[in-house]
Amino acid sequence: MIEPAPDIATPPPVGRTSTLGxxxxxxxxxxxxxxxxxxxxxxxxxxxxxxxxxxxxxxxxxxxxxxxxxxxxxxxxxxxxxxxxxxxxxxxxxxxxxxxxxxxxxxxxxxxxxxxxxxxxxxxxxxxxxxxxxxxxxxxxxxxxxxxxxxxxxxxxxxxxxxxxxxxxxxxxxxxxxxxxxxxxxxxxxxxxxxxxxxxxxxxxSPTAHLQYQVSALADARQGAVTSAQTERHRIERDLHDGVQPRLVSLAMTIGLAQTKLDSDLPAAKALIAEAHDEAKSALVELRNVVRGIAPTILADRGLDAALSAVVQRASTSGVPTTLSVHLPRRLPDEVEACAYFVVAEALTNVTRHASAHQAAVTVRLDEAAQQLHVTVFDDGCGGAQITGDENATGLRGLDERVRAARGTFTVSSPVTGPTIITAVLPCGS
Structure with missing residues (x-):
């Protein structure tokens, strides 16, 4: 199926003509x-x-x-x-x-x-x-x-x-x-x-062509929203199944072993309880990460700039020095900020896990004239990143679906030798 996409935003209607001179x-x-x-x-x-x-x-x-x-x-x-x-x-x-x-x-x-x-x-x-x-x-x-x-x-x-x-x-x-x-x-x-x-x-x-494009764009955005929601559900299920659930199972087993040793071997029981305490804290960290992936609290409380600063800091501590450049003169609609946040968060996650990069850069700029938010994530690592139809490859494909659901455009430039540049343009007009 052919997906319609704008070549460029349509400017305002025709104005006054100057034919003299x-x-x-x-x-x-x-x-x-x-x-x-x-x-x-x-x-x-x-x-x-x-x-x-x-x-x-x-x-x-x-x-x-x-x-x-x-x-x-x-x-x-x-x-x-x-x-x-x-x-x-x-x-x-x-x-x-x-x-x-x-x-x-x-x-x-x-x-x-x-x-x-x-x-x-x-x-x-x-x-x-x-x-x-x-x-x-x-x-x-x-x-x-x-x-x-x-x-x-x-x-x-x-x-x-x-x-x-x-x-x-x-x-x-x-x-x-x-x-x-x-x-x-x-x-x-x-x-x-x-x-x-x-x-x-x-x-x-022509008005007819413009209306046809709007209908196609809305249908495409609806399909992107449905697919993005399904992909997000699969991601949450995977994170809970592979991250939080094993830790909780291990926690339950450790507490059970501690109970059996309370009467016979108190020092061993205390050691098991301390181990269970550490596992409980690790499970809480995993659970916070899952919640952060669903609805980051810092984004709603302090805005996109602060939320992206936290994401960039985590990427830097993970071994990839990352710089952040943000130009946002005002708060944007919640859905636009959320989409931009997840684009940067998922892109930097891919950088730290797969890119073998030495540095990365995030640029977020609001174009007031065009009412568009431009989000760019750059890394100097190995390239080859691409959007695929593989159901297991939910990273870039999920971002593409999320951006399309917001009626934006998502592009990936990643030659085999690198670097990789991920760009999202999100409409943010009122």
């Missing part, structure tokens, strides 16, 4: 000049790809190059539109492949080629190029006529009548020149406005 007109003229050459390059690739269908290899290469070309063109067009008109056009959501490696790359190309966003951007690019060429050409023709018609009329009006030359009367020529100037002025004013309309029409995400 030198910049919009210069942008249109520059676009027309570039289009006279560029117009044929993507079109040639498309034609080559279609004509190479029987050879397969040529078709695939042309399709890949055309896809990357149009994706780059879309980014350039959006930057140009924002810089020239300042409309703040929203970016449509982009479906991302859930696979990894070469399969992810190939699947992503197929997703892009099958998306309406890709073909709308392609249609926008060619429509705008065609319009810019026609509008600039018409404006140039009107301006040439405006300058040459009066001069020709004056020259003809002052010439010898016996020369046999005839032209429009001078008043009519001046009237046509004025009309030409007026037409050129209107074209230079209104042509950029239509240019901006084309941007708004084909670059703006």
């Amino acid at each position: 030198v910049v919009p007109t210069a942008s249109m003229i520059t676009g027309a000049a570039i289009a006279t050459v560029w117009f044929w390059i993507p079109l040639t690739l498309l034609i080559i790809g279609i004509s190479s269908i029987p050879s397969v290899i040529g078709f695939v290469l042309a399709a890949v190059v055309f896809t990357y070309l149009m994706r780059g063109v879309e980014r350039v067009e959006r930057v140009r539109s924002e810089a020239v008109f300042g409309m703040g056009i929203g970016i449509p959501p982009r479906r991302l492949s859930p696979h990894s490696g070469f399969q992810r790359w190939a699947h992503q190309i197929l997703l892009d080629l099958g998306s309406s966003r890709f073909w709308k951007a392609t249609a926008h690019h060619y429509l705008r190029m065609t319009y810019d060429i026609l509008a600039t050409g018409l404006a140039a023709a009107l301006l040439v006529f405006a300058f040459l018609a009066p001069a020709a009329a004056i020259a003809v009006g002052n010439s010898d009548a016996d020369a046999g030359l005839s032209f429009l009367p001078t008043p009519v020529a001046f009237l046509l020149a004025a009309v030409a100037f007026a037409a050129a002025g209107l074209l230079l004013v209104y042509a950029p406005a239509l240019d901006a309309t084309i941007d708004r029409w084909l670059l703006t995400p």
Whole structure:
């Protein structure tokens, strides 16, 4: 099943358009000049790809190059539109492949080629190029006529009548020149406005597509929440079964042995009671760790900064020196803080157990503009960490499910030679 994921958050709705001035007109003229050459390059690739269908290899290469070309063109067009008109056009959501490696790359190309966003951007690019060429050409023709018609009329009006030359009367020529100037002025004013309309029409995400993405994102978040809860239950069961329960069983056996020796061997009974006392304290520590994994008290009482400081301190005492950088100007919603806490706690647990790292770093930063919390965990140990579908590998997979349940994004960059960088981006708007 393909998992939808945002390419980038959608900005606010389109604002006021600025189509007057030198910049919009210069942008249109520059676009027309570039289009006279560029117009044929993507079109040639498309034609080559279609004509190479029987050879397969040529078709695939042309399709890949055309896809990357149009994706780059879309980014350039959006930057140009924002810089020239300042409309703040929203970016449509982009479906991302859930696979990894070469399969992810190939699947992503197929997703892009099958998306309406890709073909709308392609249609926008060619429509705008065609319009810019026609509008600039018409404006140039009107301006040439405006300058040459009066001069020709004056020259003809002052010439010898016996020369046999005839032209429009001078008043009519001046009237046509004025009309030409007026037409050129209107074209230079209104042509950029239509240019901006084309941007708004084909670059703006459609409400239907946005709603479909929201439905898919909510369904994905719901699935992540259900799976995350199930994974968490399995983790708690494993911690209780493998940690607390054996200690309690050992405690009960030790107390039983002490009872049998109370009458016959008092010193041995005292030693067994002391051993039982130590086991009881160890069981309490195990139980606190389990409770801390369910709902850390320090997180609710003192906030994310203090809770992460405790996690980092435990990692440092475990043999991996860890630094913490936190930028949180305010408290965040409880579910966001809890998710960020568990991402850091589980990631550092993996570092201390499996990474053989010499140092680690945790960075937590709140982006107020985008209303997103960025959490990054870095270690310089051996790499190879990845999210797998193995039910027994609940670490990174559980974090991915927990972050998806919070409608965030979770990525792992871990080449075989290291280092490993785990990143989570959590929405935290009110």
